[in-house]
Amino acid sequence: MTLATQHSHPAEPVQQMKRLESLDLSTSFEAAIATTPLGELRSTEVQTLQINVGKRCNQECRHCHVGAGPDRREVMPDEVVDACLSVLCEREIPNLDITGGAPELHPRFEEIITTAARAGRHVMDRCNLTILTVPAYRHLPRFLGDNRVEVVCSLPYYNARETDAQRGDGVFQRSIEALRMLNEVGYGRKDGKSILTLVANPVGAFLPAPQSCLEDDFREELRKRHGVEFSRLITIANMPIARYLDWLDRSGNTDRYMAKLVSSFNGAAALSVMCRNTISVRWDGALYDCDFNQMLDMKMLNGYPGDIFAFDGALLHGRRIAVGPHCFGCTAGQGSSCGGATANQ
Amino acid sequence: MSRPTRNHEYHYDASDLDRFAEIGEAAPDLARKFFDYYGAVFAEGALSEREKALIGLAVAHSIQCPYCIDVYSTKCLEKGSNVEQMTEAVHVATAIRGGASLVHGVQMRGHVDRLSM
Structure with missing residues (x-):
C-alpha cells in the first residue's frame, strides 16, 4: 500500500494514522511505557517553544516528516507569530526552537529571532543549510551569529552519495558551502560562542549509529576532506510518518522497520523525549505535544488549550501526552529527540 | 506453542x-x-563494535551465509559504516578466499614436480 499519490505530498494525517494503526505490532506504545518507571508519558515544565513557521522549503527531502517543499503554501500568519512571541517573552520559556519547512523563508524570520534574542532566549534555527547559499539569504550566517542563534543543521552523512540520496542532487556540496560560510563567521569554533549542531539521520530503514562514534567520524571526515568544523553532532531516528512512511511502504520496509523500533524500545530513552518539555506550535497556531503529533494532527489529550492564543503553562505542566505507534521512533535504541540521543547505549 | x-x-x-x-x-x-x-x-x-561488524560482514560473505549477510549489512549501517567501506570489507574476504585457492597452486606445482621428469 502506498500512502502518497505524489512524491511531494504525503497522505492526509488521518490516512497516515490509519496506516500506523493497521500495523501488527507486538505491543502498543502505552504498554511499553507502562513497563518503565514513568508508567505513562507526562510532561514536565515547558522549557521549549517549538514553532513550525510553515511548510515551504527549497528542498523536498525523501524522509521529511513535514512533507515540506517549494509548492507548500502554509505560512504562519502575523497574529500567530505575535502570539508566539508574547508567550515566549511573557512566560519565561527559556528556549525558542524555530522549524519548518525552511524557517528562513518566513517573511518575519529575522524579526522573530531578534525579538527572542533581545528577551534573552536561547534560539535554535533548524536549518537545511542549502537555503544559506541562496542569494537572498546569504547574509543570514552573520545575522544568526550576531544574535547567538544555535544553528541546527541537517546533514545525514559526511558523503555526497548518502546525503544526496535523501535530500536531493547536489545538496551535499551546497551544504558544505553553507557550513564553510557558517565557519567563516565563527560558527563551530572551540570558543563555544556560536553553536553549530549537525543532525544526522539514517539514509534508509535502519537505526542511527551511536551518536558519539558518528560525531568522531563526521569531525574527522569533514575536517580532512572539506576543512569544515562544527560544535557537536546529534543523531535522530527517522519517524515513520509522512514521506518516510510512504517510502517505507513503497520499499517494502514498513513491517521490519516498525518491528525493529518496537524491539529496540529503551525505557531510559523515554525519560528525555522532547515532548516532555516542549510545546509544538503549528503554522496556524494550533498546539501539539510534539512536531510529529502535529504532522499527524494528533491533538493534546483531555481538551488542553488548542492554540497559542489560549496558552497556559501551568495547565500544560504534568499533562498526559498523546502517543501512538510512531512514538517508538523516539524511544528505540539510544533514543531520538530534537536534541538527539536521549540515552547512553 | x-x-x-x-x-x-x-x-x-x-x-x-x-x-x-x-x-x-x-x-x-x-x-x-x-x-x-x-x-x-x-x-x-579492544576492537570497536563497528570494526567487529565489518569483520562479521566479511566473514558472512566468506561462509556465504545469507542470514548473516542481511544481519551484518544492517549492523554495519547502524554502526555508521557506508557502502564503500562495506564493499571493501567484502573484497577483503574475497581476496583471502581467492588467495587461499591460489596459494594451493604451490601444492599443485610441487605435486607436478614430483610426478614429472
Missing part, C-alpha cells in the same frame, strides 16, 4: 532468522552458552 508455517520448497527462508532463538528449545544450556558468548564477542572491546 504454534509454529509459523515454513516454505519447504526452499532451503533458505528469510523468516527463519527471526526464529533463531528456537534453536534453544533443544539443548538449551548449549544455546544459552552460545548466545552469551556471541553477545560478548560483539561487545565493544
Whole structure:
C-alpha cells in the first residue's frame, strides 16, 4: 500500500494514522511505557517553544516528516507569530526552537529571532543549510551569529552519495558551502560562542549509529576532506510518518522497520523525549505535544488549550501526552529527540 | 506453542532468522552458552563494535551465509559504516578466499614436480 499519490505530498494525517494503526505490532506504545518507571508519558515544565513557521522549503527531502517543499503554501500568519512571541517573552520559556519547512523563508524570520534574542532566549534555527547559499539569504550566517542563534543543521552523512540520496542532487556540496560560510563567521569554533549542531539521520530503514562514534567520524571526515568544523553532532531516528512512511511502504520496509523500533524500545530513552518539555506550535497556531503529533494532527489529550492564543503553562505542566505507534521512533535504541540521543547505549 | 508455517520448497527462508532463538528449545544450556558468548564477542572491546561488524560482514560473505549477510549489512549501517567501506570489507574476504585457492597452486606445482621428469 502506498500512502502518497505524489512524491511531494504525503497522505492526509488521518490516512497516515490509519496506516500506523493497521500495523501488527507486538505491543502498543502505552504498554511499553507502562513497563518503565514513568508508567505513562507526562510532561514536565515547558522549557521549549517549538514553532513550525510553515511548510515551504527549497528542498523536498525523501524522509521529511513535514512533507515540506517549494509548492507548500502554509505560512504562519502575523497574529500567530505575535502570539508566539508574547508567550515566549511573557512566560519565561527559556528556549525558542524555530522549524519548518525552511524557517528562513518566513517573511518575519529575522524579526522573530531578534525579538527572542533581545528577551534573552536561547534560539535554535533548524536549518537545511542549502537555503544559506541562496542569494537572498546569504547574509543570514552573520545575522544568526550576531544574535547567538544555535544553528541546527541537517546533514545525514559526511558523503555526497548518502546525503544526496535523501535530500536531493547536489545538496551535499551546497551544504558544505553553507557550513564553510557558517565557519567563516565563527560558527563551530572551540570558543563555544556560536553553536553549530549537525543532525544526522539514517539514509534508509535502519537505526542511527551511536551518536558519539558518528560525531568522531563526521569531525574527522569533514575536517580532512572539506576543512569544515562544527560544535557537536546529534543523531535522530527517522519517524515513520509522512514521506518516510510512504517510502517505507513503497520499499517494502514498513513491517521490519516498525518491528525493529518496537524491539529496540529503551525505557531510559523515554525519560528525555522532547515532548516532555516542549510545546509544538503549528503554522496556524494550533498546539501539539510534539512536531510529529502535529504532522499527524494528533491533538493534546483531555481538551488542553488548542492554540497559542489560549496558552497556559501551568495547565500544560504534568499533562498526559498523546502517543501512538510512531512514538517508538523516539524511544528505540539510544533514543531520538530534537536534541538527539536521549540515552547512553 | 504454534509454529509459523515454513516454505519447504526452499532451503533458505528469510523468516527463519527471526526464529533463531528456537534453536534453544533443544539443548538449551548449549544455546544459552552460545548466545552469551556471541553477545560478548560483539561487545565493544579492544576492537570497536563497528570494526567487529565489518569483520562479521566479511566473514558472512566468506561462509556465504545469507542470514548473516542481511544481519551484518544492517549492523554495519547502524554502526555508521557506508557502502564503500562495506564493499571493501567484502573484497577483503574475497581476496583471502581467492588467495587461499591460489596459494594451493604451490601444492599443485610441487605435486607436478614430483610426478614429472
